[in-house]
Amino acid sequence: xxxxxxxxxxxxxxxxxxxxxxxxxxxxxxxxxxxxxxxxxxxxxxxxxxxxxxxxxxxxxxxxxxxxxxxxxxxxxxxxxxxxxxxxxxxxxxxxxxxxxxxxxxxxxxxxxxxxxxxxxxxxxxxxxxx
Numbered sequence: 001x002x003x004x005x006x007x008x009x010x011x012x013x014x015x016x017x018x019x020x021x022x023x024x025x026x027x028x029x030x031x032x033x034x035x036x037x038x039x040x041x042x043x044x045x046x047x048x049x050x051x052x053x054x055x056x057x058x059x060x061x062x063x064x065x066x067x068x069x070x071x072x073x074x075x076x077x078x079x080x081x082x083x084x085x086x087x088x089x090x091x092x093x094x095x096x097x098x099x100x101x102x103x104x105x106x107x108x109x110x111x112x113x114x115x116x117x118x119x120x121x122x123x124x125x126x127x128x129x130x131x
Contacts (some may be wrong), residue, residue, distance in 0.1 A: 045068035045114075052069060058092075062094060
């Protein structure tokens with residue numbers, strides 16, 4: 001009975017399997033290093049439009065405030081002129097949408113579509129009274 005316990009086959013990862021797993025992890029790490037800065041910029045844009053909305057009472061003031069914050073936060077993908085500002089009842093709401101194209105290798109690239117708004121979820125924009 002003891003001989004059966006010692007004769008079990010060893011299990012583990014072979015060298016080829018280890019190299020394959022490490023290659024996949026390396027590709028994911030490189031992809032992550034290219035995507036994380038764009039996500040960070042998107043979060044900065046969300047924060048900047050929220051602050052610009054509270055600081056400005058007209059579309060021009062909101063755009064100007066956003067541009068000032070964009071300079072400080074190194075936001076390069078979008079400018080104040082790209083913001084959509086609309087009337088939502090008794091306040092102005094700000095929304096944005098932009099695409100970020102990340103080159104991977106050769107002709108392959110990754111396209112991420114970012115969008116956001118200061119409006120509450122489910123609120124419909126009334127573009128009659130906006131900018």
